[in-house]
Amino acid sequence: MAIVAEQMGVSTAPPQQQQTMGSVPSQGMPADEPETEEEMLEDEQEADVDDPNYQAALQFVADALYRNDAAQSIAVRLRKTPDKVRALADAAYEIMSVAVEKLEGRLPEELYVLFAATVLEELGDIAEAAGIDYSPADLAEVFKQIVLRFLGELGVNTSELETAMGQITPETFNKLSEQAGDIPDDR
Amino acid sequence: MSKVVKKVGRAVKKVVKGVGKVIKKVASSKVFKAVAIAAAVYFTGGAALGAMGAASAGTSIAAGAAQGLGAAWGGITGAASALIGGPGTVLGSLKAGLTAAGQVGATTGGLGAAFSQGVTAAQALSSGVSAAATGAAGTAGAAGTGAWTVGGSLTAPTVNAPMMTTGAGATGAGAGATGGGLAKGMIGSALVQGGMNLYGGYATDKAEAAAEEQRQKNQAFRAEILGVPTYATRREFMGLPER
Numbered sequence: 342m343a344i345v346a347e348q349m350g351v352s353t354a355p356p357q358q359q360q361t362m363g364s365v366p367s368q369g370m371p372a373d374e375p376e377t378e379e380e381m382l383e384d385e386q387e388a389d390v391d392d393p394n395y396q397a398a399l400q401f402v403a404d405a406l407y408r409n410d411a412a413q414s415i416a417v418r419l420r421k422t423p424d425k426v427r428a429l430a431d432a433a434y435e436i437m438s439v440a441v442e443k444l445e446g447r448l449p450e451e452l453y454v455l456f457a458a459t460v461l462e463e464l465g466d467i468a469e470a471a472g473i474d475y476s477p478a479d480l481a482e483v484f485k486q487i488v489l490r491f492l493g494e495l496g497v498n499t500s501e502l503e504t505a506m507g508q509i510t511p512e513t514f515n516k517l518s519e520q521a522g523d524i525p526d527d528r
Numbered sequence: 529m530s531k532v533v534k535k536v537g538r539a540v541k542k543v544v545k546g547v548g549k550v551i552k553k554v555a556s557s558k559v560f561k562a563v564a565i566a567a568a569v570y571f572t573g574g575a576a577l578g579a580m581g582a583a584s585a586g587t588s589i590a591a592g593a594a595q596g597l598g599a600a601w602g603g604i605t606g607a608a609s610a611l612i613g614g615p616g617t618v619l620g621s622l623k624a625g626l627t628a629a630g631q632v633g634a635t636t637g638g639l640g641a642a643f644s645q646g647v648t649a650a651q652a653l654s655s656g657v658s659a660a661a662t663g664a665a666g667t668a669g670a671a672g673t674g675a676w677t678v679g680g681s682l683t684a685p686t687v688n689a690p691m692m693t694t695g696a697g698a699t700g701a702g703a704g705a706t707g708g709g710l711a712k713g714m715i716g717s718a719l720v721q722g723g724m725n726l727y728g729g730y731a732t733d734k735a736e737a738a739a740e741e742q743r744q745k746n747q748a749f750r751a752e753i754l755g756v757p758t759y760a761t762r763r764e765f766m767g768l769p770e771r
Contacts, residue, residue, distance in 0.1 A: 390549070390741075450539045451546035454571075458550045458563040465559030480559060481566035488570060491543075495536045497604055505596035506570055517565045517577065518558070 388449035395452045398440045402460055405436065406467070415464060416471035426479050429468065430486035433460050437487075457487055477518035478511030541605055547571040573597045 388395065406412040415432050422428040437460055441448050448456065461483060465475055475483070485506050489499045550567045553560070568576040573594030 449546075450542035452549065453543045454546040454567055455549045455553070458553075458560055458567065461563050462557050462560040465563075466557065469559070475559070475562075477558075477562035477565065480562040481569070484563050484566040485570060492540065492604065495540065497536070497540065499604075501603055502597070502600035505593065505600040508593035508596055509569055514562065514565060514569070517569070518562050521561055521565060521577075 388452050390452075390455070392449055392452060394444050394447040394449065395456065398444055398448050398456055399459065401440045401443055402436055402463065405439070406463065411436070412467050416467055416473075419468050419473050420471055425468075425473060425475070426482045427486065429461075429464060429475065429479075430483045430490070433457065433464050433483065434487050434490055436460055436464075453491075457484070461487075476511075476515055478514040481509075481514040482511070537605065544571055544601065544605065547576075551576045570597065571601070 390396075406415075418432070419425055419428055437453075437457055440456075440460075441453075461480065465480065468475060489503055489506070492499045492502070547567050550564045551572075553564065565577065568574065575594075
């Protein structure tokens with residue numbers, strides 16, 4: 342996926358020299374430290390989709406995908422790969438990582454999941470346009486890989502979570518998606 | 529990333545908290561919907577699925593699996609109560625519009641079981657949502673069911689209990705052992721008084737308006753970049769034949 346990174350205007354340095362979305366050197370499990378007053382105040386101020394940094398991240402992704410031709414590269418790669426789930430997860434993660442780094446931490450963390458979902462939506466559309474089909478179970482697996490990779494790079498031991506996530510069968514996601522599909526989108 | 533994420537524990541909490549924003553978004557794309565479902569399952573053990581219209585979703589998720597997720601998240605986040613104890617948190621953000629529909633017992637094993645303590649009859653909610661929740665008063669940690677009707681279109685969601693397991697009385701495998709899991713704070717605090725209507729916060733006009741606005745913005749920047757914001761354009765952009 343280095344090509345995607347290049348199209349996004351970032352270096353493709355060796356992994357040890359790169360910062361990734363969740364990488365924190367020498368940090369173990371999340372510290373259960375009491376929050377400062379400033380942090381608590383910050384927590385109360387919820388970021389929303391109008392957050393300028395979130396908008397900037399979306400714009401950055403759109404630029405990368407469509408102005409710098411990353412969409413085409415990704416589509417080609419997805420068509421060729423034997424592991425389309427892994428490839429989509431890698432592409433999405435790389436795009437998100439680069440965007441987060443570009444914003445130098447200004448993207449509110451509480452928007453990470455929404456950002457991930459939005460990037461995946463975009464890539465899913467690109468894949469679909471390229472004739473590559475992803476089932477809800479596939480997309481759930483992609484999302485799972487992204488979450489685990491993010492936490493892993495933060496230094497979190499994800500083995501228990503991975504096991505627990507693995508207990509949900511793929512078929513569950515397909516069924517759930519069917520059920521959700523019965524509800525009008527414009528509720 | 530050290531300059532991007534300053535405190536890991538806090539960052540993880542905030543990331544998890546942000547799941548509510550995904551669940552509340554009005555999804556028009558099947559891809560987004562699938563991802564949102566995955567987020568609801570992996571982060572809330574399926575408890576938030578009712579808010580998305582996957583009405584009987586909870587039944588599809590084994591109680592043990594959801595319990596394991598609760599325990600795992602509890603272990604990762606440490607101060608789990610911060611995750612969903614307050615406004616804007618994963619499930620806390622979905623509770624708006626609640627009226628008291630039952631007592632969520634602090635000593636019972638899960639949300640579903642908790643419903644059984646006080647929720648035996650339908651009760652009209654201020655938002656126009658009628659609720660009728662019943663729960664199977666089972667062993668701690670056992671899945672309970674909650675059924676409520678939302679505007680006639682969302683019916684009979686089943687909520688799996690384990691993610692809601694309390695620290696005090698929970699004996700469900702895993703969750704009890706780690707002293708709580710995601711919902712510790714939620715069960716123990718505000719929601720104790722309210723019961724829960726996952727749809728309430730979701731269906732607010734504000735959320736829908738924000739989602740629509742976001743959709744239009746996304747469409748707008750696609751239009752700016754692509755020229756034409758249509759699905760066919762992507763195919764055209766990639767040199768693919770029209771279907």
